Amino acid sequence: MSSKNREQILYSKQYPEVARWLNQCVICGSVGYKPEMPTKIFPGFLAENIRKLFKPLIVNEINLCNDCAKHWIKSMEQDNSEKI
């Protein structure tokens, strides 16, 4: 585990409200902040710290990140073409 990961886990434990600003991909497990997170969350420096520790992560409606969504769609297409 990288020190960045450790920092992320420690920070999330210390500030449980961090979780509501995070997205997690259900396939690869990557975690990032929601792009719609405001630049400032009052009070304090939650948004600033989250931006320092995490990358932005967009997930779709079934909680897949862009990469996994692409692979998933591809594998679905392959499944379909095998059946035909």
Ligand SMILES: [Zn+2]
């Ligand atoms: Zn993913």
